[in-house]
Amino acid sequence: MGCCKSSIVHPVKISNKQEAEDGNSTIDNTTIVQPNTYSNNDTIIAQSNTYSDDDIIISKFLDVKDRINIQVADSQAFNISFIRQRQQALNNNSYRKTIESWKPNSLQELVQMIKSLSNGKSRIDQHWIIFYWVACNIEYDTVALFTKNYANQSAEGVFRTKKGVCAGYGNIYKYLCDQLQMPCERVSGYSKGYGFDDREGAPTEPDHAWNAVEIDGHWYLVESTWGAGKLNDNKAFERELDSYYFLPRPNEMIYHHLPKDEKWQLLERPIQMDEYMQMPKLRPLYFELNLELISPYNRAYVDLVSGKPYALVLIRAPSDVQLMADLKLNDKKIEGGHRVIFDRKKQIYRCYFAPASIGKHKITIFGKRNDSESSTYSSAIQLIMNIKTMPANPISYPRTWDKFFDLDLKIISPQNTHFIKLNNGCTHARILVRAPENVQLLGRLNDDKEQKVKSGNQVYWDRQKDIWQCYFAPDRDGLFEAFIMAKKKSDSGSYTSAVSFKIEAKQIPIPNISYPQTWQSFYDLGLKVIAPKDRANAVWNNxxxxxxxxxxxxxxxxxxxxxxxxDVKIKNGSLAQFNNEKKIWQLLFAPERTGQHELNVFGKRTSDTESSSTVVVKFNLDVTKIRRPMKFPTIYTQFETTKCQIYTPLEGILKKGSVVPIHCVIPNALEVSLKVDSEWITNEGYTNPVLQRQLNVGSKEITIYVKYQEGLSYTGLVKYTVE
Known part of the structure; x- marks a missing residue:
């Protein structure tokens, strides 16, 4: 008779909204890796799977009109008056405080305490007083359960040891009711508690006990064992009051409690053992959240959709309820094994489950209300998916958050997998996402310790293909998780996690690639980094x-x-010039000291005269040693606009009295003049596009001026200072 419930409330603590800088998930080393993997290929763009093939199947389930509802035999048992009185008893804190203060030395003394507190109270209150004392004071005897050495389970024995199995809970509850002359029976039967999932076939002998009580001419059920607590994952008893099991509805209890004597089912139509074994495990939360399991209907077993590598569970839920799920095999969670989608058109949840191997899989659906202060989802439904033959093309699902569906994102590539393999010198993973025009994406790459990989991602919108390109580059061999976060452009809040993929990196080349920080304008302007290639850090030569x-x-x-x-700009520490021979921009950066520096590149279209340049890309520079600090000459806007270049001197501070060669490229100038010691030198040494000559440095600054059209004044181009 020793028995116990399993964890009726199974917490799964996951934040609905993870901030962009905290979009982490734990990598379970026992995860079964999906057979389908994705090898990076920069030329493939797959079509998005919209699950439209399932619409016909779903419509058939939704059109079923003859569903059989399990009804309570006594239609008046749960009338409004009963429901109100029961809730009032549960809410009576005075009862709880009084009962918690009791220290009875004998069973008889306990009876007198209960009689005293119950005097003049309703039958419902009297039963709650007994239920609350039992739930708070009797501990489930796990030693007896696992050794099968059941101690004295009489009311006296249970009171003395403050321990018992289900028989002991049932016996002491009945004894206390008898002392108050309240009709009570102990019910023997079968439960879907601890060990039920490992059972092969229907039980032949009762394995559980609870009570039935009569109140005002109506019979009700009481389950004080499950109301007292649960077994945790370590098979230890955790006391946790669950008032659901105080006078629960029989048509709900039947999903996990089947009396041996069918009269104690208290149902209009009794359920037989074979039907009971086929029924799903519907937990109290299922009824509290007013869920409806559409498919599989009243069955615990889920089959793969015909011709598909996945099973489909359909659930209708109120608008203020959120659902999530997991898939396990041998108590190990299968990463990529499920996807939960809310179908707004049909107002149902589509729950997809993809097996990774043969075996008896456990499906759990969790739920919570949107307005709940807790971020904890609790178990509502448990189903079984028994896979005897694997589908020809198994799939898996990337991890998704509500934001993925709320913003209508679609994964274009890779398809049908959550797991990306990088090997044989492959340096990065590429994920393609389609998003509405008003949505922005951001990326993050975490290692197996949930630490962010610096410069490990590059995410941008490809305007030509109307698609988001998301690149992730591991910095070493190992397991990684690539997060894609999203928000609406009009939303001033943070980016939150939308979807993530696991990446397995092997034989990553050394040095690994990394990405400089880029802005969308980098791609909109059609820019390309030539050197340093695939590096977030600029090269510094000692x-x-x-x-x-x-x-x-x-x-x-x-x-x-x-x-x-x-974060302080170095004056005259940078120079942007255009190499007209190679048709590339040369961007020079001169640090003043050793240490970490930030190199920013700005860009704009020459036709855009109204706005200033914006930052397009940022590199890091680690300066370890400087031979000779230097300053560049002062550059005026016309220098960059007309794509000029200085060969020499790059040093912006010239020595007084020295002779320096000046060699510059100044395309398409009408006149080039130099101002030296306040004297003008016009067009000497300039032949379009090259200015080349020797110059005697005086005591004042030297400025190169340029004129591009007749009638226009000279414009400053470059200025050197003199020391």
Whole structure:
């Protein structure tokens, strides 16, 4: 007779909204890896799966009109008066405080305490007083359960040890009712509690006990064992009052309690053992949330959809309820094994489950109300998916959050997998996402310790293909998780997690690739980094004076740049110039000291005269040693607009009295003049597009001026200072 319930409330603590900087999920090393994997291929764009094939199947289930409802035999038992009195008893804190203060030394003393508190109270209140004392004071005897060595389960024995199995709970409850002359029976039967999932076939002997009580001419059920607590994953008893099991509805209890004597089912139509074994496990939360299991209807077993590698569970839920799920095999969660979608058109939840191997899988559906202060989802439905033959093309699902469906995102590639393999020198994973025009995406790559991989992702909108390109580059071999976060452009709040993929990296090349931080304008302007290629850090040569970045840009785009140290811009520390021979931009950065620096590149179209340049890409620079710090000459806007270049001198501070060669490229100028010691030198040494000559440095600054049309004044181009 020793028996116990399993964890009726099975917490799954997951935040609905994870901020962009906290979009983490734990990697379970026992996860079964899905057979379908994705090897990165930058040329493939797959079509999105909309699950439209399932619409016909779903419509058939929704059109069924002859569903059989399990009804309570006594239609008046749960009238409004009963429901109100029961709730009032549960809410009576005075009862609870009084009962919790009791310290009876004998069973007889306990009876007197109950009689005293129950005097003049309703039968419902009297039963609640007994139920509450039993639930708070009797501990489930797990030693007896697992050793099968059941101690004295009489009311006296249970009171003395404050322990018992279900028989002991039932016996002491009946004894206390008898002392108050309240009709009570102990019911023997079968339960879907601890160990039920491991059972093969129907039980032949009763394995559980509870009570039936008569109140005002109506019979009700009482389950004080399950009302007292549960077994945790370590098979230890955890006391946790569950008032659901105080006078529950028989048509709900039948999903996990089948009396041996069918009269104690208290149902209009008794349920037989074979039907009971086929019924799903519907937990108290299922009824509290007013859920409706549409398919499978009143069955615990779920089959794969015909011709598909997945099973489909359909659930109708109120608008203020959210659902999630998991899929387990041998008590190990299968990552990528499920996807839950709310079908707004049909107002139902579509729950997809994809097996990874043969075996008896356990499906659990969790739920909670939207307005709940807790982020905890609790178990509502448990189903079984028994896979004897694997489908020809197994699939898996990436992890998704509500934001994925709320913003109508679609994964274009990779399809039908949550797991991306990188091997044989492959450096990065590529994920393609389609999103509405008013949605922005952001990326993050975490390692197996849930730490962010610095410069490990690059996410941008490809205007030509109308698709989001999401790149993720692991920095070493191992397991990683790639998060894609999203928000509406009009939303001032943070990005929150929308979807994630697992990445297995093997034989990552050294050095690994990394991504500089880019802005959408980088891609809108059609820019391309030539060097450093696939690196977030610019190259610094020990003993050098400056670092270089080379970029390609369309003819109508001009670039500029800046260098920062400790977020402070270094004056004359950068130079953006255009190499007219190679048709690339050369961006130079001269640090003043060792340490970490930030290199920013700005861009704009030359035709855009109204707005200033915006940052398009940012690199890091780690300066370890400087041979000789330097300053670049002051550059005026016309220098970048007309795509000029300085060969020499790059040093912006010239020595007084020295002779320096000046060699610059100044395309298409009408006149080029130099101002040296307040004297003008016009067009000497300039032949379009090259200015080349020797110059005697005086005591004042030297400025190069340029004129592009007759009638226009000279415009400053470059200025050197003199020391």
């Amino acid at each position: 003993g050098g004076s400056y670092a270089e970045i080379f970029m390609e840009a369309p003819d109508d785009v001009q670039l500029s740049c800046a260098i920062k140290y400790n």
